[in-house]
Amino acid sequence: MTSDGTLVELSARITQGDIGCREVAERCLARIEQGSHLNAFISIDAERVLARAAALDAMPEADRGPLHGLPIAVKDIFCQAGVETTAGSRMLQGWRAPYDAHVIQRLEAAGALLVGKTNMDEFAMGSSGENSHYGPTRNPWNTERVPGGSSSGSAAAVASGMVPAALGTDTGGSIRQPAAFCGLTGLKPTYGRVSRWGMIAFASSLDQAGPMAWTAADLALLLAAMAGCDERDSTSVDRPVDAYSAALEAPIEGRRIGIPDALLGEDVAAPVRAAVDAAKRTFEQLGATTHAVSLPTALAGVPAYYVLAPAEASTNLARYDGVRFGHRCSSPQSLEDLYLRSRAEGFGSEVKRRILTGTYVLSVGYYEAYYLHAQRVRRLIRDEFLAAFEDVDAILAPTTPGVAFALGEKTDDPVAMYQQDVFTIPANLAGIPALSMPAGLSAGMPLGVQLLGPHFAETTLLNLAHAFQTATDHHLARPAGAAA
Amino acid sequence: MSGWETVIGLEVHVQLATASKIFSGAPNRFGAEPNRQASAVDLGLPGVLPVLNEAVVEMALRFGLAVEAQIAPVTQFARKNYFYPDLPKGYQISQLDHPIIGPGRLEIVVPTAAGDETRTIGITRAHLEEDAGKSIHDQLPGLTAVDLNRAGTPLLEIVSEPDLRSATEAVAYLRELHAIVRDLGISDGNMNEGSMRCDANVSIRPRGTREFGTRTEIKNLNSFRFLEKAIEFEVERQIEILESGGRIIQETRLYDAERNETRSMRSKEEAEDYRYFPDPDLLPLAITPKMISAVARSMPELPRARRERLREQFGLSEYDARHVGADRATASYFEACAAAAGDAKLAANWIMGELASLLNREELEIEHAPVTAESLGTLIARIRDATISSKIAKTVFDIMVTEGDDPDAIIEARGLRQMSDSGELQRLVDEVVTANPAQVEQFRAGKTKVLGFFVGQVMKATGGKANPQQLNELLRARLEDGD
Numbered sequence: 001m002t003s004d005g006t007l008v009e010l011s012a013r014i015t016q017g018d019i020g021c022r023e024v025a026e027r028c029l030a031r032i033e034q035g036s037h038l039n040a041f042i043s044i045d046a047e048r049v050l051a052r053a054a055a056l057d058a059m060p061e062a063d064r065g066p067l068h069g070l071p072i073a074v075k076d077i078f079c080q081a082g083v084e085t086t087a088g089s090r091m092l093q094g095w096r097a098p099y100d101a102h103v104i105q106r107l108e109a110a111g112a113l114l115v116g117k118t119n120m121d122e123f124a125m126g127s128s129g130e131n132s133h134y135g136p137t138r139n140p141w142n143t144e145r146v147p148g149g150s151s152s153g154s155a156a157a158v159a160s161g162m163v164p165a166a167l168g169t170d171t172g173g174s175i176r177q178p179a180a181f182c183g184l185t186g187l188k189p190t191y192g193r194v195s196r197w198g199m200i201a202f203a204s205s206l207d208q209a210g211p212m213a214w215t216a217a218d219l220a221l222l223l224a225a226m227a228g229c230d231e232r233d234s235t236s237v238d239r240p241v242d243a244y245s246a247a248l249e250a251p252i253e254g255r256r257i258g259i260p261d262a263l264l265g266e267d268v269a270a271p272v273r274a275a276v277d278a279a280k281r282t283f284e285q286l287g288a289t290t291h292a293v294s295l296p297t298a299l300a301g302v303p304a305y306y307v308l309a310p311a312e313a314s315t316n317l318a319r320y321d322g323v324r325f326g327h328r329c330s331s332p333q334s335l336e337d338l339y340l341r342s343r344a345e346g347f348g349s350e351v352k353r354r355i356l357t358g359t360y361v362l363s364v365g366y367y368e369a370y371y372l373h374a375q376r377v378r379r380l381i382r383d384e385f386l387a388a389f390e391d392v393d394a395i396l397a398p399t400t401p402g403v404a405f406a407l408g409e410k411t412d413d414p415v416a417m418y419q420q421d422v423f424t425i426p427a428n429l430a431g432i433p434a435l436s437m438p439a440g441l442s443a444g445m446p447l448g449v450q451l452l453g454p455h456f457a458e459t460t461l462l463n464l465a466h467a468f469q470t471a472t473d474h475h476l477a478r479p480a481g482a483a484a
Numbered sequence: 485m486s487g488w489e490t491v492i493g494l495e496v497h498v499q500l501a502t503a504s505k506i507f508s509g510a511p512n513r514f515g516a517e518p519n520r521q522a523s524a525v526d527l528g529l530p531g532v533l534p535v536l537n538e539a540v541v542e543m544a545l546r547f548g549l550a551v552e553a554q555i556a557p558v559t560q561f562a563r564k565n566y567f568y569p570d571l572p573k574g575y576q577i578s579q580l581d582h583p584i585i586g587p588g589r590l591e592i593v594v595p596t597a598a599g600d601e602t603r604t605i606g607i608t609r610a611h612l613e614e615d616a617g618k619s620i621h622d623q624l625p626g627l628t629a630v631d632l633n634r635a636g637t638p639l640l641e642i643v644s645e646p647d648l649r650s651a652t653e654a655v656a657y658l659r660e661l662h663a664i665v666r667d668l669g670i671s672d673g674n675m676n677e678g679s680m681r682c683d684a685n686v687s688i689r690p691r692g693t694r695e696f697g698t699r700t701e702i703k704n705l706n707s708f709r710f711l712e713k714a715i716e717f718e719v720e721r722q723i724e725i726l727e728s729g730g731r732i733i734q735e736t737r738l739y740d741a742e743r744n745e746t747r748s749m750r751s752k753e754e755a756e757d758y759r760y761f762p763d764p765d766l767l768p769l770a771i772t773p774k775m776i777s778a779v780a781r782s783m784p785e786l787p788r789a790r791r792e793r794l795r796e797q798f799g800l801s802e803y804d805a806r807h808v809g810a811d812r813a814t815a816s817y818f819e820a821c822a823a824a825a826g827d828a829k830l831a832a833n834w835i836m837g838e839l840a841s842l843l844n845r846e847e848l849e850i851e852h853a854p855v856t857a858e859s860l861g862t863l864i865a866r867i868r869d870a871t872i873s874s875k876i877a878k879t880v881f882d883i884m885v886t887e888g889d890d891p892d893a894i895i896e897a898r899g900l901r902q903m904s905d906s907g908e909l910q911r912l913v914d915e916v917v918t919a920n921p922a923q924v925e926q927f928r929a930g931k932t933k934v935l936g937f938f939v940g941q942v943m944k945a946t947g948g949k950a951n952p953q954q955l956n957e958l959l960r961a962r963l964e965d966g967d
Binding site: 078079085087092095097098099101196197198199200201203204205231232233234235311312314315317318319321323324325326335339359362363364367371 | 524527528529530531532533534535536563565567569572573574575628630757759760761764765766767
């Protein structure tokens with residue numbers, strides 16, 4: 001069955017009355033069924049989806065929102081009232097959230113048709129989609145390869161044509177890396193731009209929700225619905241939301257784009273470097289200017305991140321203790337037994353590794369050497385970005401060191417796996433927005449490049465990416481065998 | 485005097501009387517059905533986030549100003565990590581490095597054998613945190629039940645310097661804090677319901693030395709009396725150990741009120757590492773001079789200022805001012821009562837005497853006194869204008885408590901008005917003198933003590949209503965007359 005094209009295209013067809021929401025829903029569910037070998041979804045409530053579609057069809061035109069009838073898959077880290085929300089973990093198998101995440105409320109209020117909960121690395125910890133209790137997700141471009149993680153199912157669902165867009169979360173690259181591996185455009189907004197209310201926490205100071213789709217124009221449409229202040233999240237920022245879609249077509253002549261040489265070293269695969277070079281030339285042809293920028297500490301982001309993120313995770317995940325909700329071991333013999341077995345059985349090995357690391361770095365005697373030191377590195381990286389953005393409007397960099405790797409290739413080497421995030425982590429540490437977009441294929445697999453901007457410069461990033469996508473057709477490449 | 489000096493520091497937890505909890509919108513009330521006042525945030529469900537209740541900050545600032553403390557320009561919340569079933573998130577949101585209230589001081593009045601002594605006690609800091617839920621071990625056989633209603637109740641933890649030197653001082657300090665938080669309207673201070681709880685750090689050292697001894701911490705003392713008893717016991721225990729050549733182990737101890745002893749809970753070696761770190765869900769909070777001055781403008785009168793005012797305005801002694809000025813409710817009662825009575829000293833005596841023992845007996849707060857300040861004042865006025873004697877007044881007071889409030893009505897209805905009619909009294913005096921010639925002889929022989937016998941006879945005849953002063957005069961005149 002054919003896909004429904006991009007979000008913007010499908011929206012036009014629905015608005016013109018070419019297709020009803022019910023039909024959109026049915027086609028979506030059929031494609032999801034067809035692509036079940038990808039293991040992109042953890043749960044789908046078809047009845048609920050069809051009922052919602054019927055309600056949308058019955059809605060008077062005046063009440064219809066900007067996302068009316070648009071099918072969107074949601075990473076299973078967002079709480080949805082009455083719907084199983086697992087975060088990819090056995091710990092939360094069967095747990096039905098009693099409330100809606102802020103982004104869920106926002107998308108539904110805008111008329112979106114939420115079609116199901118996508119697979120993910122457990123508690124968003126992973127760069128391959130292999131750390132899910134519900135089995136690994138496969139890459140639609142090559143099912144022997146990983147789709148990237150942790151928003152693995154969201155990437156696979158969009159790349160395979162099941163849905164035109166999906167929600168992900170990005171703590172160290174979990175939207176951008178799978179977007180790059182699957183040939184999609186993905187945006188991690190500025191920290192604080194999208195409320196974290198109802199988004200199950202991995203590392204609170206880094207987590208941010210964002211959209212994944214084929215094009216920058218699609219992201220603009222979704223971000224406008226998701227962004228905005230929410231008083232239930234103290235880190236959410238009270239600042240007006242830009243008209244992202246309206247600004248897409250702004251000319252980019254004279255835009256200054258920084259190229260950080262430090263991020264294009266020897267360990268970056270040649271095709272990735274070539275893709276960044278090609279993108280640089282495209283922007284120059286479009287009238288932008290390019291400049292070398294210095295980000296000397298950015299590469300120290302990985303060790304800093306793998307101290308800070310586990311530290312926060314170790315306490316964020318303390319609530320999963322078998323007492324009130326989630327997995328509880330059978331017949332506990334004592335309180336300690338309840339804790340030990342419930343957590344040993346409920347969590348997978350990567351989650352345990354990070355809880356142990358995080359507990360260690362926060363302990364008396366190690367806190368200064370690890371946690372505080374990593375915070376200083378984080379501050380340095382942020383300051384370097386802010387200094388760089390005094391001279392440039394955006395920074396162009398690789399998204400990943402290479403294309404999607406094979407399933408199982410890095411599962412025994414966590415440090416090699418962590419190095420996958422080397423280019424994506426700095427944006428999380430600095431709290432700045434970053435967008436990954438398709439930049440060509442290498443041996444049949446997609447490559448991505450990143451645009452990074454100053455805090456709240458989502459408009460600039462979307463504008464640049466849209467100009468790039470107007471001038472190139474990398475974003476039009478589709479995996480063979482996917483719904484075309 | 486013992487050769488040991490006691491050193492005490494207190495950590496006092498005060499539950500703040502906000503309408504809602506510190507990080508959620510759930511109501512902050514005591515005594516609801518278990519787990520009915522816990523929201524998704526209080527339960528620590530996946531995906532929830534804390535939002536600081538502004539009222540909590542204002543209350544902390546009020547306290548800070550009341551103890552003349554430095555107020556942090558930027559305050560920060562931290563996670564204190566430990567596992568316990570009544571701690572839903574597996575961590576408590578508290579403060580470590582940047583408490584909202586910095587160093588301050590509190591003046592206390594300590595009663596001593598040589599009279600009242602004023603001492604200034606240093607306050608190290610006061611920080612905000614959330615209370616945990618309650619584990620209930622005695623409801624379900626073999627199981628522990630968890631009630632999370634209390635989870636998220638705002639607490640202000642007030643830490644004193646080790647400036648207290650006796651159990652009496654510790655109690656005086658806690659009483660002063662109790663009065664302050666009540667006057668500030670930031671807590672009901674109800675110790676039975678756990679609104680105010682206290683941990684005591686206790687050590688001893690040879691008198692005259694400066695180095696601190698090893699301290700023990702006594703947890704969860706929830707009454708003034710337990711605080712006093714626990715410290716007294718602990719000091720004795722430590723003296724005994726040191727005098728028999730032993731050494732004190734730094735540890736946490738529990739006070740057992742039934743046995744009046746402290747028992748070891750855990751030693752320092754077993755102490756937990758709480759892995760404190762700044763809570764990433766709550767940004768550092770700037771306390772602006774504007775916020776502080778807004779709070780300063782709304783500060784009520786504090787106990788110390790009130791005591792001074794009562795002394796000046798009503799000419800009360802320091803002792804009286806300390807008692808009737810102990811808290812705002814007692815002070816307002818006193819002021820209303822004194823106004824109606826027209827005599828501040830008498831009003832103070834009645835409040836500290838009859839009224840206090842009544843309240844004590846009935847376990848009532850003065851706000852719920854069965855006799856209003858105005859009625860008690862009127863009763864006192866009746867003593868002053870000689871309508872009744874002090875003795876009869878006590879009878880009237882008892883009737884006011886049990887039957888009704890209006891002293892004048894009671895005096896009229898029961899005919900308790902003092903007999904001041906000299907004609908009637910004279911007649912009775914004549915009668916008694918005539919009927920008891922032997923005693924008259926004794927009086928005239930110089931045994932003037934026998935006057936008391938005659939007073940008693942007349943009082944008996946009048947049912948106690950005779951004006952005692954007048955009666956005395958008439959009797960003396962009659963007996964000394966000689967005819």
